[in-house]
Amino acid sequence: MVFRRPGLALALILLVAAPLFAQNQSFAKPKPKIIVIGVNGMEWDVLRPLLLQGKLPNLAKVIKNGTYGKLRTVSAPNCPRVYSTMFTSTKPEEHGVTGFVVGGITANTNMLKEEPIWSYLSKNGVTVGMANVPATFPVMPVNGYMISGMLTRGKDCEDGVLCAPRLSEVQGGDPVYPASMKAELLKNVGDFYIDCERMPSAEQLRGHEPDAIDAWLKKVDLIRSQQMKLFDYLLTNHPTDFTWVVQSCEDRTGHWLYPIAPYNAGYNPKINAVRTDAFPNQYIGFDGVLASILKHVDENTYLFILSDHGIKPLREFEETDPHAHMDHEKTTPVIAKHDFADGDDVPGSFVAMGPGIKHDQRLMGFEASVYDITPTILHLYGIEQPKQMRGHVLTEIFQNSGEKVAQK
Ligand SMILES: [Zn+2]
Numbered sequence: 001m002v003f004r005r006p007g008l009a010l011a012l013i014l015l016v017a018a019p020l021f022a023q024n025q026s027f028a029k030p031k032p033k034i035i036v037i038g039v040n041g042m043e044w045d046v047l048r049p050l051l052l053q054g055k056l057p058n059l060a061k062v063i064k065n066g067t068y069g070k071l072r073t074v075s076a077p078n079c080p081r082v083y084s085t086m087f088t089s090t091k092p093e094e095h096g097v098t099g100f101v102v103g104g105i106t107a108n109t110n111m112l113k114e115e116p117i118w119s120y121l122s123k124n125g126v127t128v129g130m131a132n133v134p135a136t137f138p139v140m141p142v143n144g145y146m147i148s149g150m151l152t153r154g155k156d157c158e159d160g161v162l163c164a165p166r167l168s169e170v171q172g173g174d175p176v177y178p179a180s181m182k183a184e185l186l187k188n189v190g191d192f193y194i195d196c197e198r199m200p201s202a203e204q205l206r207g208h209e210p211d212a213i214d215a216w217l218k219k220v221d222l223i224r225s226q227q228m229k230l231f232d233y234l235l236t237n238h239p240t241d242f243t244w245v246v247q248s249c250e251d252r253t254g255h256w257l258y259p260i261a262p263y264n265a266g267y268n269p270k271i272n273a274v275r276t277d278a279f280p281n282q283y284i285g286f287d288g289v290l291a292s293i294l295k296h297v298d299e300n301t302y303l304f305i306l307s308d309h310g311i312k313p314l315r316e317f318e319e320t321d322p323h324a325h326m327d328h329e330k331t332t333p334v335i336a337k338h339d340f341a342d343g344d345d346v347p348g349s350f351v352a353m354g355p356g357i358k359h360d361q362r363l364m365g366f367e368a369s370v371y372d373i374t375p376t377i378l379h380l381y382g383i384e385q386p387k388q389m390r391g392h393v394l395t396e397i398f399q400n401s402g403e404k405v406a407q408k
Pocket of ligand 1: 041251252255338
C-alpha cells in the first residue's frame with residue numbers, strides 16, 4: 001500500500017518501537033478501553049419492533065444507557081466502500097476502495113491510499129485488536145492483532161463475490177497478524193469461517209426453496225456461534241485498548257429474506273413466505289453475541305455499535321437497475337438492498353455508551369456520519385484529528401461536550 005500522505009514509513013518505524021514507547025509511559029494514566037461492534041446492514045426498521053417486543057434486551061440496555069440514532073453513510077453504500085471511509089474519514093475516491101471490485105480486482109488493503117485508524121492508534125502506543133472487520137484483507141501490521149473479515153480470499157472465491165473460507169482455506173494473503181497467532185486460533189477457537197455464508201443462487205433454490213433456506217440459515221447460525229467464540233476468546237486472552245469486531249450475517253440474510261408481504265418488488269412467496277422470522281432472528285442472534293461482549297464491558301469502557309448502512313426493500317426502478325441484484329451475488333433473488341444511489345435512503349445505525357456519554361439520548365436527523373467515527377475514537381485517546389480527515393468529533397454525544405471534548 002502507498003498512502004498519499006507522508007509518514008507511513010515513520011508510522012511503521014514507530015509501530016516497531018511502540019512497545020518501548022508504552023514502557024516509558026507505564027506510569028501514565030491507563031488508556032481508555034474502547035470496543036466497537038460492527039453489525040453489517042443493521043436496520044432500525046427491523047430493530048425497532050423487536051426492541052418494542054422486548055426481544056433485544058441487551059441492545060435495549062445499551063440504548064438506555066447511551067446515545068443512539070441514524071448514521072449517515074456514503075452514496076451507493078456497500079461494506080468495503082463504507083468501512084474504508086470509516087477507517088480513514090476520507091471519501092471513497094480519496095481512499096481508493098470504491099466498491100467490491102476496483103479496477104477489476106477484489107477490494108483489498110493494498111488499495112488503501114489514506115492512513116487508517118489502526119495505523120494512527122498503533123503509532124501512538126494504543127494497543128489494537130481487530131477481528132472480522134470487512135476490507136481488512138490482507139491484514140496489516142498493528143500494535144496488537146488483526147484477523148481479516150469480509151472479502152478475505154480463499155478456496156472457490158470468485159472476484160467480487162463474497163465467500164466464506166475457513167481460516168485454513170485462506171489464499172492470496174495473510175488473514176492473521178501476527179502470523180504466529182493463526183496456529184493459536186486454530187487450536188483454541190477452531191477452524192472458523194472467516195465471513196458469512198454466500199447466498200444461494202437462483203438455480204440452487206429452484207424447486208427446493210424451503211430446504212435450501214433452512215440449510216443456509218443453519219450455516220449462518222454455525223458461523224455466528226463461531227464468531228461469538230472467537231470474539232470472547234480474543235477479549236479474554238488478548239485484551240487491547242481498542243477492539244473492533246464485526247458480524248456480517250445480518251446484512252446477508254436481509255438481502256433475500258427481508259420479510260415483506262404481501263407484495264413488493266422482488267416478492268416471491270416461494271422464498272419470502274417460507275421463513276418470515278429469518279431476518280428478525282438475525283438480530284435476536286446478534287443480541288446474544290452482544291451479551292457475551294458485554295461481559296467484557298465495565299463502567300470505564302466505551303462501547304460503540306455501528307452499521308455501515310441499513311438495508312431497505314427494493315423500491316427504485318429495480319426492473320431496469322443493473323445493480324438491483326448485484327450487491328453481493330450474481331443470481332440470488334434479492335428483495336432488499338443497500339446500494340441505493342442516495343445513501344440517505346439507507347442510513348446505518350449508531351449506538352454509543354461509556355464514561356461521559358449522554359444517557360437515553362436520540363440523535364435526530366444526520367448528526368452522526370461514518371466520517372465521524374475515526375475522529376471521535378482518536379479524540380478519546382487524545383490524538384489530534386489529522387488534517388485530511390473529513391469528519392468531526394461527535395461532541396454532541398458527550399455530557400460536558402464544551403470543554404472536555406471539543407479540542408480540535
Ligand atoms: Zn449487503
